[in-house]
Amino acid sequence: MTTDSTFRTEMIEARDAPDQRRGVIGWFRANLFNGPINSIVSIVVIYLLARLIWPFLEWAVIDADWIGTTRDACTGQGACWVFISARFESIIYGFYPEAARWRVDIVFALLAILVAWLAVPKLPYKKWVALFALIGLPIIAYFLLVGGSFGLEYVPTRAWGGLMLTLTIAVLGIVGSLPLGIILALGRRSKMPFVKGICVIFIEFWRGVPLITVLFMASVMLPLFVPGNFDFDKLLRALIGIMFFWSAYMAEVIRSGLQAIGKGQTEAGQALGLNYWQRTGLIVLPQALKLVIPGIVNTFIALFKDTSLVLIIGLFDLLAIIRAGLTDSNWLGFSTEGYVFAAAVYWIFCFSMSRYSLYIERRLNTGHKR
Structure with a gap:
């Protein structure tokens, strides 16, 4: 009779009790x-x-009430979301020509694909995708949205509006303020008095002026300093003002991260024979940016919300388009629905940025926390 080797001849060691903290009930x-x-x-x-x-x-x-085209469809005691559905296209596209809105849809689709590609961790070629997002997408978006070339109808920026304009201002403001803020932060820490003085004056000036004043200056005063026959686009003026304003705040956020990096990192780079830009770009700056991710994203969120201030210079962003729709005599009395919808859209974008920043923090956490 042979012995079956599949049977155990010794006692099984004691195991830990099942983890009761898993699942919804465990979380509670x-x-x-x-x-x-x-x-x-x-x-x-x-x-x-x-x-x-x-x-x-x-x-x-x-x-x-959800279905309908006029206020007569709002017969219940609850919210009348018919107001949003009836004016949905103007809320998204503003005054953009209806026949050319497919161009906006293409830009939206490209932006969504690039953001998803960069957000999903296992997708390849992230460096090339990020480079295309920073360089290629703005060029494609400019030719598609503005038109005037490749047989596309020219659409002036005064016809832009709604969520399209909000995202345009927010994305360009974020892309422009971050690198400018890095340069200003490095310049403020420079040992060259002239460079440091210029950066300090720039930062303190823009931080000491309200954004509303900046937009007024960009809309009213800036054209006074350009030649009379030069047409300086209003949206471009607003973008320059927003970039300068938030780059000053971004500079201080990044400077706090640079100050948190010990001198030993710089000295180690010097011992390896690296010059200033190599030490800064390869050693100091990556660590500093990682430490101040919450501050950077907080600045991005504030920038996104402050895009609603462009209404004061005649640009109709998401909130301004909704407010304009509320002045229509056919939709009087539905301001609550309009503002709740606008708040929900802003919250979705801001909450998404906040959660993604937490994800980046967890991925880049390499031992700085104590």
Whole structure:
């Protein structure tokens, strides 16, 4: 009789108990009900939130009207989202010609694809995609949105508006303010008095002036310093003002990261024979930017929200288009729906940037936290 080797002849070692913190119930147990005081506070907060959220859900979802083209379709006691659906195209495209809106759709699609490509960690060629996003996409977007070449109809920027204009200002403002802020931060730490003085004056001037004043200066005063026969586009003026304004704040955020890097990093680069730009670009700056990711993203979020201020110089962004629609006599009395929709759009974009920054922080965490 042979012995089957598949049977164990020794006792199995003791194993740890199953982790009860997994899943939804485990998360609640670990975060909301992990003690008597915490449980009581959680129950009170959940009760108060339920009392506040349920009436809002009744108004916004359950009793809301969704289908229709005129205010006559709004017969319920809840929100009238017919106002949003009836004016949805103007909210997205502004005054952009209807026959040319496919060009805006292409730019939106390219932007979404590039953002998704850079956000998903396992996709290849991220450096080339990032380079295309910084150089190629702006060129393609310019020829598509402005037109006037390759047989495309010319569309002046005064016809731009809605979410299209908001994203244009936000994306160009972010892309322009970050590198300029890096240059200003490095210049403020420079040992050359002239360079340092210029950067300090620039930063303190733009940080000491409200953004509304900057937009007024860009819209009213800036044309006074250019030749009379030179047509300086209003949107371009606003973009320059926004870039300069937020680059000053970005410079201080990045400077805080540069100050957090010890001198030993620079000395190690010198010992390797690296010059200033090599030490800064390969050693110091990557570490500094990693440390100030929350501050950088916070500045991006503030920039995105402040795009609504361009209304004061006659540019109709997302919020301005909604406010203009509320002045229509056919839609009087639906301001709540309009502002709630605008708030939801801003929240979605800002929350997405915030969550992505947390993801980047976790990926780049290499031991600086204590």
